[in-house]
Amino acid sequence: MQLLTFGINHQTAPLAVREQVAFNAEAMDVALRDLVDNGAAKEATILSTCNRTEIYCNTTTPAQAVGWLAAYHHLPVAEIEPYLYRLPQAQAVKHAFRVASGLDSMVLGEPQILGQMKQAVRQAEQAGTLGFLLHKLFQRTFSVAKDVRTQTEIGANLVSMAAAAVKLAERIFPGIAEQKILFIGAGEMIELNAVHFAARSPRCITVANRTLDRAETLARRINGHAITLADLPKQLAQHDIIVTCTASQLPILGKGMVERALKQRKHRPLFIVDLAVPRDVEAEVTELDDVFLYTLDDIAEVVKDGLDARQSAVKEAEVIIDSGVSDFVHWMESREVVPTIRALRDQAERNRRHEMEKAVRLLAKGEAPEKVLDMMSNSLTNKFLHAPTHALNQVHGDEREQFLEVIHRLYHFNSEE
Structure with missing residues (x-):
């Protein structure tokens, strides 16, 4: 393994x-x-x-x-x-x-x-x-x-990512209660953030998602309304705080879309938290004035509070x-010897079957049961002990001492024996 x-x-x-x-x-x-x-x-x-x-x-x-x-x-x-x-x-x-x-x-x-x-x-x-x-x-x-x-x-x-996002927003705006919030996506991360922001009773909450059904489900929970991603270009300027986290492989918010939204807002500040990987917001958005963009790594600095x-x-x-x-490693190591154990048992079973078949043939010929059992037990004993005794006779020096120690452990011999 x-x-x-x-x-x-x-x-x-x-x-x-x-x-x-x-x-x-x-x-x-x-x-x-x-x-x-x-x-x-x-x-x-x-x-x-x-x-x-x-x-x-x-x-x-x-x-x-x-x-x-x-x-x-x-x-x-x-x-x-x-x-x-x-x-x-x-x-x-x-x-x-x-x-x-x-x-x-x-x-x-x-x-x-x-x-x-x-x-x-x-x-x-x-x-x-x-x-x-x-x-x-x-x-x-x-x-x-x-x-x-x-x-x-x-x-x-615990200081969560969601709590950290709220904390950052409160550094930009005097209070969340006067702001309009847009959540892009409807997954677990957005749900966590939505609950935290909704607790501050914002003026308006909007949930945008690729499928309207999922957006509506989350919107009902937080007393908001739902839109699709196709509505974003028209709706973006109406919101002060944007939290986005989708599974999109391409940016949802490009620099051009955000730039147009800022013009419509007459350059009132726009606070954006991008929690997605890959990012939902083009990196070039940070170049725009009046935009406060925080990525996942930026949030990390805030969540260090309460760490101690x-x-x-x-x-x-x-x-x-x-x-x-320790327990699991021991289990893995024990599994590594399973093939050897299986091979030992298979060999022993072959020997047993061979001697059993020979004994049955002798009994069928009329041999005395006591004599057959004695022959079978002697033959099995010799076969089981042949491998270790042969190996013991072949080893020398330090290897012999190590092999003897293994034999003693296997058969529970004391030092006198």
Whole structure:
């Protein structure tokens, strides 16, 4: 079993790099099957979020698996190599446990990543790429994450991305209650932000989404109204605060569209939070006056507030994780001897069947049962002991001492024997 985790995250790569290797949720099945069908991995799961893209796999060719990631996104390996981490075996197990527990998140202790990891596992299961090893890994991962979250205060005093977005908006505007807010997208991240902003009772809330049904569902929950993405060019100027997070592979808000909105607003400030990876807002928008654009990495600076209050829980969480890693690594090591155990049992079974058939033939010829049983037991004993005694006679020096020690352990001999 060759467990490997590799990828990039918010700690190793800037947003501009992370968005180049992000996976579209709708094409995840295709990507997973391509990774396995190409022979780069025997089984695989892809976790692709705003903060990370990492692949958990069972592979004997790590370089080929990494090469697949670059090739899939039409990138030379050298372009992403400086940002990549490769974590084999025990390191991969510990990383999975820490990610699921919220210890590796941009917001320490945030719970959203656990749901994202579970979704990644479901997608791998649907694609047929979740094999025996990864199934066991994630089963144990979710159990450890549950222990961390129930037995420590890792989530205490949590400052979420949504709360940070509200905090930034309140630096720009005297109060949220007088502003009109536009949410672009209707996924989990937008829902979290919508709830936080709605609690400030803004003048107006609009939800824009590719499909109107999903936009209307969220709008009803927060007392807003829904539009489609096609309505954005006309509606953009009417809003003061924009929070966007879609799965689009191309920008939703271009520099030209935002520039036209600013002219209609007579250059009243426009506050934009772009939480998407790849980004929903063209980077050139930052060049415009009267626009306050914050990306996911910008939000990270705000969420550091309250971090100290949770640091004391990290040591407790690491103890739980280390114990879980030790148990899982022991399980992996035990699985590696299974083929040898199976081979030993198969050989013993062949010997048993051979002697049994010989004994039955002798009994059929009228031989005394006692004599047949004695012959069969002697023959089995000789066959079972032939391999270890022959090997013992062939070894010399230090190797002989080591072999003797193994024999004593196998047969529970004491030193006198």
